[in-house]
Amino acid sequence: MTETLPPRELRTLFLFESLDDGQLSALSSAGRVETRAAGTLVYGEGEPATCFFVLLSGTVAMSRRVQGDEVEVSRTSQRGVYGGATQAYISGEQHQLYLNSLRAVTDAEFFVLPAEVIAECVREWFPMAMHLLEGLFIGMRATQTVVGERERLLALGSLSAGLTHELNNPAAAAVRATSALRGRVAGMRQKLAMIADGRLDGSQLHDLVELQEDAVKRAASAPELSPLARSDAEDAIADWLDDHDIVGGWDLAATLVAGGVDVEWLDQIAGAVGEENREPAVRWLTYTIDTELLMGEIDDAVNRISSLVGAAKQYSQLDRAPYQTVDVHDLLDATLTMLHGKIPQGVRTVKEYDRSLPPIPAYAAELNQVWTNLIDNALCAMDGEGTLTIRTWRKDGHLIAEIGDTGPGIPPEVRPRIFEPFFTTKPVGEGTGLGLDISYRIVVNKHHGDIRVESTPGDTRFRVVLPITQAPRDDGR
Numbered sequence: 056m057t058e059t060l061p062p063r064e065l066r067t068l069f070l071f072e073s074l075d076d077g078q079l080s081a082l083s084s085a086g087r088v089e090t091r092a093a094g095t096l097v098y099g100e101g102e103p104a105t106c107f108f109v110l111l112s113g114t115v116a117m118s119r120r121v122q123g124d125e126v127e128v129s130r131t132s133q134r135g136v137y138g139g140a141t142q143a144y145i146s147g148e149q150h151q152l153y154l155n156s157l158r159a160v161t162d163a164e165f166f167v168l169p170a171e172v173i174a175e176c177v178r179e180w181f182p183m184a185m186h187l188l189e190g191l192f193i194g195m196r197a198t199q200t201v202v203g204e205r206e207r208l209l210a211l212g213s214l215s216a217g218l219t220h221e222l223n224n225p226a227a228a229a230v231r232a233t234s235a236l237r238g239r240v241a242g243m244r245q246k247l248a249m250i251a252d253g254r255l256d257g258s259q260l261h262d263l264v265e266l267q268e269d270a271v272k273r274a275a276s277a278p279e280l281s282p283l284a285r286s287d288a289e290d291a292i293a294d295w296l297d298d299h300d301i302v303g304g305w306d307l308a309a310t311l312v313a314g315g316v317d318v319e320w321l322d323q324i325a326g327a328v329g330e331e332n333r334e335p336a337v338r339w340l341t342y343t344i345d346t347e348l349l350m351g352e353i354d355d356a357v358n359r360i361s362s363l364v365g366a367a368k369q370y371s372q373l374d375r376a377p378y379q380t381v382d383v384h385d386l387l388d389a390t391l392t393m394l395h396g397k398i399p400q401g402v403r404t405v406k407e408y409d410r411s412l413p414p415i416p417a418y419a420a421e422l423n424q425v426w427t428n429l430i431d432n433a434l435c436a437m438d439g440e441g442t443l444t445i446r447t448w449r450k451d452g453h454l455i456a457e458i459g460d461t462g463p464g465i466p467p468e469v470r471p472r473i474f475e476p477f478f479t480t481k482p483v484g485e486g487t488g489l490g491l492d493i494s495y496r497i498v499v500n501k502h503h504g505d506i507r508v509e510s511t512p513g514d515t516r517f518r519v520v521l522p523i524t525q526a527p528r529d530d531g532r
């Protein structure tokens with residue numbers, strides 16, 4: 056039951072009051088009058104914005120979804136108010152969606168124009184206003200993007216603050232172990248002087264050096280003991296030391312056990328050096344083991360430092376070409392290392408990599424941003440508890456990298472909007488809503504790939520699909 060609205064009626068609506076007769080009759084023939092029953096939806100937020108509505112009679116309520124709740128923003132029966140495809144005239148904005156929902160509170164009557172018509176009319180009739188509006192619109196968006204990027208940089212800053220913190224632990228451990236090592240080496244020199252004071256003959260010294268070699272090997276391969284087994288082993292050694300009149304046995308026992316030494320081995324030493332050299336020999340070998348353990352600690356700490364620095368370099372790609380052939384697993388690992396401090400204790404990380412995948416051409420630093428955004432979202436969703444799964448596999452000439460989490464999932468009503476810029480369900484100040492928008496642009500526009508998402512409560516997977524062979528290059532924007 057549609058009818059048209061004559062030009063003179065149109066002129067009574069404030070929106071159209073300054074149009075000339077020709078313009079009014081154009082609108083009149085393009086539009087139609089429609090009625091909606093009380094309680095029905097006129098248009099819904101997030102649906103394709105195909106129509107422009109002007110209220111003729113009745114009462115309507117406009118609402119927006121805020122973090123999953125429908126919030127009424129206005130209610131009116133003022134003739135002439137409008138809604139729907141209100142931004143249709145902004146150029147370059149295909150596939151616009153309704154930004155809010157409109158519901159008829161009472162039976163209501165509308166003048167309805169197709170979005171293309173209102174877009175065309177505004178562009179043609181008000182070219183100068185169009186320029187100004189576009190400037191305003193694009194300017195606002197650019198400002199928001201700059202603000203977003205600035206926030207991203209700040210996030211990178213907090214990432215590197217995290218890295219500094221991570222570096223601190225192994226660095227402090229290395230410093231501590233080095234200074235202890237200096238003390239032990241000095242102690243060894245003194246004991247060596249005592250042993251070599253002419254009281255040991257050549258063959259005894261030879262045996263001792265052999266035992267020392269053995270001690271080094273034991274220290275390197277000493278098994279990790281349970282607390283109970285360790286305390287039993289320490290008891291046995293302390294008793295042996297006591298029986299052989301070596302004082303302060305308890306201090307030595309802990310080191311000897313950590314170095315994998317047992318009572319039989321101590322008997323061998325005693326046999327090799329004779330009674331009067333027994334104590335200096337045991338102490339000397341204890342120093343050997345201690346030194347070995349400390350060097351192991353330093354080795355671990357230094358390796359950890361260099362792997363962190365390596366990850367930071369890999370992550371930032373500062374000294375690399377922006378577009379190059381990379382192993383995606385290196386990127387994923389570097390990102391995980393960089394995010395290590397942000398991964399809570401209660402979150403288990405599982406990696407299932409298909410290592411047979413070849414290196415692929417990519418903008419590595421930007422892909423790292425994608426992994427960071429997806430992992431960050433997964434961690435937020437899990438809120439401290441769950442499993443983060445990173446998988447890769449090959450499918451039809453593509454590499455697939457999947458970030459999975461065991462969080463509550465993405466509600467179906469939120470799902471269509473997650474890739475929109477500035478869409479976030481996080482509290483103000485926590486999310487900018489740009490993470491997925493940026494990721495989408497990096498994967499789809501720059502790599503000619505795709506991001507897909509599957510989500511049920513307890514199982515959300517973001518799948519990044521990347522071509523394995525080089526795609527035709529363009530400017531990537």
Ligand SMILES: Nc1ncnc2c1ncn2[C@@H]1O[C@H](COP(=O)(O)OP(=O)(O)OP(=O)(O)O)[C@@H](O)[C@H]1O
Pocket residue numbers: 428432433436460462463464465469473474478479480481485486487488489490491492515
């Ligand atoms: N793994 C996930 N589980 C549940 N919801 C998710 C997940 N990833 C994204 N979302 C939803 O998508 C929305 C948009 O994500 P996006 O990364 O674009 O922005 P954000 O995380 O809210 O903010 P930002 O990333 O800018 O800090 C999130 O607010 C959240 O509602």
Ligand SMILES: [Mg+2]
Pocket residue numbers: 428431432486490491
């Ligand atoms: Mg995010």
